[in-house]
Amino acid sequence: xxxxxxxxxxxxxxxxxxxxxxxxxxxxxxxxxxxxxxxxxxxxxxxxxxxxxxxxxxxxxxxxxxxxxxxxxxxxxxxxxxxxxxxxxxxxxxxxxxxxxxxxxxxxxxxxxxxxxxxxxxxxxxxxxxxxxxxxxxxxxxxxxxxxxxxxxxxxxxxxxxxxxxxxxxxxxxxxxxxxxxxxxxxxxxxxxxxxxxxxxxxxxxxxxxxxxxxxxxxxxxxxxxxxxxxxxxxxxxxxxxxxxxxxxxxxxxxxxxxxxxxxxxxxxxxxxxxxxxxxxxxxxxxxxxxxxxxxxxxxxxxxxxxxxxxxxxxxxxxxxxxxxxxxxxxxxxxxxxxxxxxxxx
Amino acid sequence: xxxxxxxxxxxxxxxxxxxxxxxxxxxxxxxxxxxxxxxxxxxxxxxxxxxxxxxxxxxxxxxxxxxxxxxxxxxxxxxxxxxxxxxxxxxxxxxxxxxxxxxxxxxxxxxxxxxxxxxxxxxxxxxxxxxxxxxxxxxxxxxxxxxxxxxxxxxxxxxxxxxxxxxxxxxxxxxxxxxxxxxxxxxxxxxxxxxxxxxxxxxxxxxxxxxxxxxxxxxxxxxxxxxxxxxxxxxxxxxxxxxxxxxxxxxxxxxxxxxxxxxxxxxxxxxxxxxxxxxxxxxxxxxxxxxxxxxxxxxxxxxxxxxxxxxxxxxxxxx
Amino acid sequence: xxxxxxxxxxxxxxxxxxxxxxxxxxxxxxxxxxxxxxxxxxxxxxxxxxxxxxxxxxxxxxxxxxxxxxxxxxxxxxxxxxxxxxxxxxxxxxxxxxxxxxxxxxxxxxxxxxxxxxxxxxxxxxxxxxxxxxxxxxxxxxxxxxxxxxxxxxxxxxxxxxxxxxxxxxxxxxxxxxxxxxxxxxxxxxxxxxxxxxxxxxxxxxxxxxxxxxxxxxxxxxxxxxxxxxxxxxxxxxxxxxxxxxxxxxxxxxxxxxxxxxxxxxxxxxxxxxxxxxxxxxxxxxxxxxxxxx
Numbered sequence: 001x002x003x004x005x006x007x008x009x010x011x012x013x014x015x016x017x018x019x020x021x022x023x024x025x026x027x028x029x030x031x032x033x034x035x036x037x038x039x040x041x042x043x044x045x046x047x048x049x050x051x052x053x054x055x056x057x058x059x060x061x062x063x064x065x066x067x068x069x070x071x072x073x074x075x076x077x078x079x080x081x082x083x084x085x086x087x088x089x090x091x092x093x094x095x096x097x098x099x100x101x102x103x104x105x106x107x108x109x110x111x112x113x114x115x116x117x118x119x120x121x122x123x124x125x126x127x128x129x130x131x132x133x134x135x136x137x138x139x140x141x142x143x144x145x146x147x148x149x150x151x152x153x154x155x156x157x158x159x160x161x162x163x164x165x166x167x168x169x170x171x172x173x174x175x176x177x178x179x180x181x182x183x184x185x186x187x188x189x190x191x192x193x194x195x196x197x198x199x200x201x202x203x204x205x206x207x208x209x210x211x212x213x214x215x216x217x218x219x220x221x222x223x224x225x226x227x228x229x230x231x232x233x234x235x236x237x238x239x240x241x242x243x244x245x246x247x248x249x250x251x252x253x254x255x256x257x258x259x260x261x262x263x264x265x266x267x268x269x270x271x272x273x274x275x276x277x278x279x280x281x282x283x284x285x286x287x288x289x290x291x292x293x294x295x296x297x298x299x300x301x302x303x304x305x306x307x308x309x310x311x312x313x314x315x316x317x318x319x320x321x322x323x324x325x326x327x328x329x330x331x332x333x334x335x336x337x338x339x340x341x342x343x344x345x346x
Numbered sequence: 347x348x349x350x351x352x353x354x355x356x357x358x359x360x361x362x363x364x365x366x367x368x369x370x371x372x373x374x375x376x377x378x379x380x381x382x383x384x385x386x387x388x389x390x391x392x393x394x395x396x397x398x399x400x401x402x403x404x405x406x407x408x409x410x411x412x413x414x415x416x417x418x419x420x421x422x423x424x425x426x427x428x429x430x431x432x433x434x435x436x437x438x439x440x441x442x443x444x445x446x447x448x449x450x451x452x453x454x455x456x457x458x459x460x461x462x463x464x465x466x467x468x469x470x471x472x473x474x475x476x477x478x479x480x481x482x483x484x485x486x487x488x489x490x491x492x493x494x495x496x497x498x499x500x501x502x503x504x505x506x507x508x509x510x511x512x513x514x515x516x517x518x519x520x521x522x523x524x525x526x527x528x529x530x531x532x533x534x535x536x537x538x539x540x541x542x543x544x545x546x547x548x549x550x551x552x553x554x555x556x557x558x559x560x561x562x563x564x565x566x567x568x569x570x571x572x573x574x575x576x577x578x579x580x581x582x583x584x585x586x587x588x589x590x591x592x593x594x595x596x597x598x599x600x601x602x603x604x605x606x607x608x609x610x611x612x613x614x615x616x617x618x619x620x621x622x623x624x625x626x627x628x629x630x631x632x633x634x635x636x637x638x639x640x641x642x643x644x645x646x647x648x649x650x651x652x653x654x655x656x657x658x659x660x661x662x663x664x665x
Numbered sequence: 666x667x668x669x670x671x672x673x674x675x676x677x678x679x680x681x682x683x684x685x686x687x688x689x690x691x692x693x694x695x696x697x698x699x700x701x702x703x704x705x706x707x708x709x710x711x712x713x714x715x716x717x718x719x720x721x722x723x724x725x726x727x728x729x730x731x732x733x734x735x736x737x738x739x740x741x742x743x744x745x746x747x748x749x750x751x752x753x754x755x756x757x758x759x760x761x762x763x764x765x766x767x768x769x770x771x772x773x774x775x776x777x778x779x780x781x782x783x784x785x786x787x788x789x790x791x792x793x794x795x796x797x798x799x800x801x802x803x804x805x806x807x808x809x810x811x812x813x814x815x816x817x818x819x820x821x822x823x824x825x826x827x828x829x830x831x832x833x834x835x836x837x838x839x840x841x842x843x844x845x846x847x848x849x850x851x852x853x854x855x856x857x858x859x860x861x862x863x864x865x866x867x868x869x870x871x872x873x874x875x876x877x878x879x880x881x882x883x884x885x886x887x888x889x890x891x892x893x894x895x896x897x898x899x900x901x902x903x904x905x906x907x908x909x910x911x912x913x914x915x916x917x918x919x920x921x922x923x924x925x926x927x928x929x930x931x932x933x934x935x936x937x938x939x940x941x942x943x944x945x946x947x948x949x950x951x952x953x954x955x956x957x958x959x
Contacts, residue, residue, distance in 0.1 A: 063531035064502075076859045103861040116852035120874040126853075129870065130860035168619060169389075176856075183860060198388035198620075199558060203602040203613040210611065225532060232604040232613070269532040271539075271561025273603065275584045278565060282537040286487075287501040 006134055006184055009105055011054070013090040018051035019187055019219050020075070020106075025049070025084035027070055031292060043291050044070040046243035048084075049318070052187065057213070057220040059234025059251070061227055061266065063288045066240040068223045072191045075221070076108045089186075104134060107180035111192035113172035117164040123175045124149070124160035130182045141182075148178035151215075152208060170201035174208065181216065189221045194229065206233065227270050231255055236324075239263045242291050242299040245318055249325030259327035262300050298330065310337040348418070349376040350552040351400070351520060356412035358395050358404060365624040366409075369395040371576040373412075374650070379519070382546055382553040384563035384584070386599075387573035390620055393556045396573070397522050400554070401433050417519050435465050438513040439522040442529055444505040448497045454508045455481075455493030458515055465516040480511035483548075484541060503534035507541065514545065521546070523555045527562060539565045560600065564588060572596045575621055575631035578650060582657020592657070592664040595632045630661070638663040691954035698950025704943040712759035719753035723910045732926045743929040745915070746922050747908075751929055755936060758910040761822070765904060765911070766892030766940070769826050773833035774884045780834070781841020782876060786849055786868055796842055803835040811894050815903040825904040829894055833887055840883045844876045878955045885948035889941030896937050912937050 025048040028041035045067040052058045060068045074081045077099060088105065091097040110116040117126055127145035132138060146156035152174040164172055173193065180188055190209070194202045206229065213220060222233045230237060231251060238248040239260065247260040258264040268283035284303050289295070295302050297312040304311065311330055319333040320326045330336035334343065358370040370392040377383055385393040398404060400414060402421060414421040416437055424432055441447045449457060458480060459473035468476075474493070481489035484507040497505060506526055513521060523542065527535040543566050546553050557563050563570050564584055571581040572593065580593040591597040598616035607613050618635040627633055633643040642662050650658040692698050711718060720741075727748035735743045742751040784795040802810065814828035848854065849872070857867045896913025898904035905911040907918065912933040919930040 063533060073855075076855075078855050078858060100861045103859055106859075108856070108859055110852040110856070112852055116856055118853045118857075118871050118875065121871075129857065129862070133860055133862040133866060170619065179856065199560075200388060200599060200602055200616045201619065203604070203615040206604070207612050207615060226604075227532070228604045232607045266532060269536045271536070271559065271565050273561040273564045273588060273605065275564045275567075275588065279536070279540065282533070282540055284533040285537065287503040287534055288531060290501075 005140065006104075006131060006136060009184060009186060011089070015054055017054070017090055018087075019054045019089055020221075021051040021085075021087040022075070023049050023085045023087075025071065025074060025086070026082045027067075027074055027079065028082055040292055043243045043294055045074065045081075046294075048240075048243070048245055050238055050245060050248055052219060052221060053236075055217065055219055056235040057222050057233050059230035059237040060221060060223040060240060061225065061230050061237065062240035062246075063225065063266075065242065065288050065291045067243040067291070068240050069191055071240070072108060072189050072221070072223055075189060076106055077103065104183045105185050106187045106189065107183060107185040108189040108191060109173070109176050109180050109193040111195055113169050113176055113196065114164060116176050117172060117179075119164055122161050122163060123167070124156075126164075126175065127179045127182050130179065134183060144182060145178070148181055149175070151181075151212070152178045153204075154178075168201075170197055170205060173197060173205055177205075177208070177212070181212065184216075185218070187219045187221065189223070191223045192225065193222075195224060195226065202229070209233070227255075227267060239266065242289065242294050244299060245326075245328060246300065247325075247327040247329075248318070249321075249327075253322075253325045259321050259325065259332045260300075260329045261304050261306055261331070263327075265303075265305075298328075300329075306331060306338075306340060308338055349415075350379040350381070350417055351375070351377040351554070352413075352415040353396070353400075354413045356396065356399055356414065357410070358392075358399060359409040359411075360405075360407070361624075362407070367623045368576055368626070369623060370399070373573075373576075373578055375571055375578065375581070377520075377552045377554065379552055380546075380550045381569065382543075382555060382567045384567035384570045385554060385556045385573060386558070386560065386563050386570050388558055388620060390575070390623060391573040392576040393573045394524055395576075397439075397524055397554055397556050400520070400522060401437055401439060402429060431465070434461060434513075434518065435516045436518055437520040437522060438516070438518040439524065440506070440509050440513050440526045442525040444502075444509040445497060447509060448505070450497050453494050453496055454500070454512075455495075458493075458508075458512045461512055462515045476515065477511070480515055481508070483514070483545070484508070484511045486511070502530055503537065506530065506534075506538055510538075510541065510545065514549065517549070518551070520552045520554075523553060525556055525558070528557070528559070535562070536565070542566055560588065560603065572599070575626060576623060577631065577647075577660065578658075579632065579661070580657065580659045581650065582659075586657055592653070592659040593632075593661045594636050594638055594663075598635075688951075688954045692950060695950050695954070697946055698954070701943040701946035701950065704939065705947060708759055708763065708940055708943075711756055712763050715757045715760055719750075719756045721750040721753040723749065723754045723757040724908045725749060732922050732929065734926055735928050742932060743926065745919055745929070751932060754910040754915060755912070755932060758912045758915060758933065758936070761905050761909060761911040762892065762896065762913065762937070762940070765822065765826055765829070765895035765899075767888055769829035769833055769891050769895075770884050770887050772830045773837055773887075774880070776830075777834040777837025778841045778877070778880050781838040781843075781880070782845045782868065782872065784838070785842040785845025785876075786864065786872055788846070788849070792842070795838070799835040799838045799842075802831070803839065807832045807836075807890070808894065808897065811898060812901065812903065815898050820903045820906060822905055825895060825898045828898070829891055832894070833884075833891065836887065837880060837884055841876065841880045844879045845872060848872055848875050879952075882948055882952045882955065885951060886945055888944040888948075892937055892941045892944070896933075 025045055027045040028043050031040045031042055048071060062068050073079050086093040088097055088102055093102045124142055124145040127148055128141035131141040131144055146160055149156045149159055154171060154174055194205050197205060212218060222230060224230050234251050236249065237251050237254045239246045241262050247254060247263045254263060258267060265283040286303055297314055298316050301307045301311040314330060316328045316330045316333060318326045318328045321332050330338035331340040334341055353373060353375045356370055356373040360367045360369055373396050385396060387393040399410060400416065400421065404410060455474060455477050458477040462473040462476045477493055478489055481493060486492050486504060486507050527538050530538060539562065555566050567584045569582065570584045570587050571578045574595050580587060580591065580596045587596060591600050601614040602616060604613060616635055621627060621631055629645045630643045630648050633639045640662065648660045648662050650660045652658050653664050730744050730748040731746055733740045733744040737743060740750055745751055780795050784792040811828045811832045814831055815825050818824040854867060854871055857871050895904060896916065899911050899913035900917040905914050907914065915933040923930045
């Protein structure tokens with residue numbers, strides 16, 4: 001007997017328990033070298049720890065190759081991590097919590113609104129697919145698809161029977177959001193979900209995401225290369241660089257007083273929209289390096305303005321400056337040997 | 347002073363049959379020598395189509411009207427041979443995806459050297475020396491080694507620098523930039539913007555810089571022309587437009603910026619979506635989304651005018 | 666959380682015209698494809714209605730009326746080396762030629778597409794196993810493989826069609842594998858996986874609909890190759906046996922007359938050409954019409 005509704009998901013650990021805790025997440029992709037060449041790997045994600053609190057938005061920023069998209073795909077288990085644990089509301093994913101049950105609770109919205117919809121399905125069928133997979137009867141699933149379409153601002157009677165290529169980019173991304181919500185997830189991962197949209201459409205979709213979060217009690221991981229958007233959306237921010245966490249902390253702490261020189265440079269690189277504030281020199285030179293051969297020591301050291309010898313030898317740990325604000329920089333770690341490091345308290 | 351670029355009443359229509367698409371409709375724009383103008387707009391606004399018209403890069407089926415003069419040359423009247431010479435030599439262009447604009451089977455150095463020889467002749471050695479000089483000018487580190495790289499061996503930022511080097515290889519007077527930093531990371535984007543600005547000053551180039559990002563426009567442009575549904579709706583000095591936009595669409599775009607949202611829990615948005623170009627409203631294209639709309643707006647296309655004596659705006663109710 | 670769950674039954678939504686209707690209307694707008702399709706339909710009708718259309722029996726010869734030129738009274742397209750009416754033989758020839766040319770393709774499509782889609786979606790070891798086996802067959806030139814198989818099995822219609830099927834399976838499997846691998850990388854497949862769907866469900870609901878079209882287009886382009894190969898096999902004596910009328914075989918037996926009456930000798934070749942070009946044009950048009958974004 002097929003159900004008319006999905007079984008409700010329950011909060012288990014209470015509000016204080018993080019919704020998601022990630023520990024030691026690693027994913028390397030082997031690279032084909034010559035037959036006798038050294039075995040090398042793209043260190044896409046190399047030891048990432050963080051947690052996401054219930055009801056918050058964790059913003060994730062970084063440049064290409066920093067591992068933010070790989071992290072997202074690992075969290076949704078579109079690929080298996082090489083190492084690391086993912087604990088969802090107190091239960092270890094893959095052990096106590098089956099992958100199928102976990103996947104119902106964690107959904108993702110992708111950047112490319114066209115590639116993420118099956119071109120041969122009407123949008124109501126695309127949205128209804130998830131609930132049907134989880135045992136909801138076809139008619140009820142379609143009804144749910146219509147409700148969600150209305151909820152994301154697309155009149156169901158006009159849009160439900162259309163195909164993806166008949167919609168604009170903004171409309172398609174609304175469909176993708178509705179599809180992600182169809183399983184009533186608790187965590188939604190938004191991987192550059194508004195990056196391909198025009199600015200005026202982006203603003204509408206961001207407002208929609210905020211409304212949905214409030215109405216459905218969602219938790220977001222919001223991945224973007226656009227710091228301004230992350231600043232608007234996020235409660236806490238995680239900055240990634242070459243497969244590692246460079247800095248993580250409350251939004252205002254990170255934006256107003258960045259502890260990692262990379263965060264500071266990233267912030268300074270954002271265009272100001274004020275011709276009176278034009279710069280003469282770029283905050284950073286060079287491109288983000290290739291994650292195949294990360295430099296020894298601190299991974300940021302070749303581009304860092306404050307680099308010292310110790311940075312080329314020592315891999316800085318992610319150290320707490322104050323509770324809830326950590327940075328992986330020797331300047332933030334007391335007794336690290338960097339001349340700008342804080343003194344060890346006597 | 348005669349303008350370097352003089353576009354008058356440009357129109358570009360794609361497709362035939364019952365629903366032709368007027369991608370550009372009556373664009374008039376002039377650039378002085380050494381001036382940088384940003385064409386700002388969203389997808390479908392006609393900004394890239396306008397830019398490509400300057401090099402006549404449209405498919406043969408497009409119907410193009412109006413006149414374009416660059417450095418006194420009537421671009422529309424150029425013979426195919428003269429056009430080939432004009433491209434690259436008088437006007438050159440850089441693109442959003444340099445990877446698609448470069449040939450993957452030749453080294454970057456060979457491609458630049460070939461462009462140099464095609465337009466200026468000279469020996470292989472001279473052309474290569476010129477390529478090396480250009481690589482230095484666009485600040486590509488270890489330029490000599492980089493000349494022998496294939497496109498896939500370079501990062502996005504380096505490739506865009508190489509593209510700029512190639513564009514400058516024949517000392518053009520005009521540089522057209524079609525979202526050249528959109529695909530780049532933030533820390534690289536600012537480097538390329540500063541490089542464009544620096545080279546523009548050094549070579550005295552006139553630059554049209556197409557972008558959807560107000561921040562990018564503010565970083566490089568002297569003037570900005572805001573486009574909507576194939577028409578310029580506002581044009582003026584960059585600082586004036588950013589501080590006090592006159593057209594409701596320009597104001598809406600500026601107000602929608604997330605940077606301004608500090609503390610607020612919602613963004614200001616422009617309601618609705620851009621119109622279908624094949625089915626434009628009879629009057630102002632922005633009228634269906636506009637808060638200041640009046641009866642006149644729905645019947646008559648507002649002309650570009652200068653109500654404040656500086657800049658121009660195509661609106662019956664500016665301010 | 667579940668406020669949305671207790672929802673009223675779905676209202677009938679406006680439906681966009683279906684995908685195939687769109688393809689049909691785009692085909693109808695392309696005069697070249699319509700013409701090619703008309704030729705194909707005419708050829709099929711000709712084969713079906715051969716007894717009605719042919720003025721004479723295809724195997725009734727007359728030793729005194731051999732190799733008459735085109736336009737001879739009673740022999741509008743001349744006669745062959747045994748004095749049989751060319752027009753009648755060409756009409757009857759369409760039956761075996763189309764049968765041999767067309768049947769191997771859908772059979773090969775069934776097996777090739779299945780192998781390729783499984784290999785493409787499964788990836789990894791399964792892919793390597795299937796595709797390397799396919800490659801072994803693919804390494805032989807198709808003419809050579811068809812001739813070798815037919816030669817081993819012996820001549821005859823059934824054996825020739827079987828050989829052609831074997832020749833086409835690897836080709837279709839390779840296309841199917843590459844198309845499926847491409848689709849598999851798209852985000853909508855990832856989205857379906859993230860919703861917890863099982864691989865078989867994903868293949869049936871999300872992969873098939875998007876790969877069958879392109880594979881089908883490729884298969885239609887093979888019909889022309891198949892026609893030519895089938896004729897070739899008959900020409901070499903490995904397909905249809907005389908006195909049955911088949912264009913390839915007719916081309917063979919008439920080659921002795923090429924200096925006496927070249928126009929007549931060329932007629933079967935002209936029909937093979939027209940048929941294969943029509944299938945090719947149709948397949949090209951179909952490819953264009955199936956792109957929803959065009």
